[in-house]
């Protein structure tokens with residue numbers, strides 16, 4: 202079985218920048234929990250049928266796909282509905298993550314997930330890496346990237362595990378306050394370490 206690294210970090214921390222680099226420069230297989238989370242509710246999926254039955258047809262857009270914004274609002278206003286949705290989706294996402302990690306053929310594989318610790322997905326990997334930046338930088342970068350307001354970014358940040366708790370849980374930490382070149386240099390070092398772990402596993 203391939204050696205597995207779990208990469209996490211809050212909104213705008215640099216997870217995508219890091220995994221794009223590992224995929225493109227080091228040919229590492231990336232399994233993206235966000236992509237899988239979207240795939241499990243695609244039109245025609247059993248999960249989307251169950252969600253539509255539960256919340257009503259208004260949870261769909263005209264083209265039959267999930268109206269994420271509406272659903273986000275529904276669960277934002279009800280912890281019961283949030284729990285219901287999570288208990289439906291998390292096992293499906295987890296199962297697909299396991300399948301994709303098993304199919305990986307690179308030197309080691311990476312699972313990237315904003316909720317790696319929150320959803321216990323860290324138990325699916327051998328080692329964890331936190332991409333860490335102060336919250337002020339997270340908010341600035343997320344706003345620049347998505348043109349979202351500072352308040353929106355702060356609201357998302359408030360739903361995520363506090364930075365300090367993630368720092369305690371992670372095996373490795375990259376400080377991504379500096380330039381992209383500095384991020385890549387830290388990844389180069391860790392990549393060498395991970396190759397070592399992978400071949401001794």
Ligand SMILES: Nc1ncnc2c1ncn2[C@@H]1O[C@H](COP(=O)(O)OP(=O)(O)OP(=O)(O)O)[C@@H](O)[C@H]1O
Nearest residue numbers: 211212213214215216217218342346379380381384
């Ligand atoms: N070291 C850096 N210097 C400058 N810009 C950076 C750096 N790291 C990331 N960025 C930029 O910050 C923004 C957020 O980074 P990225 O999309 O990689 O974060 P993310 O952790 O994947 O975020 P999310 O969970 O919100 O999707 C992007 O526009 C990215 O290009």
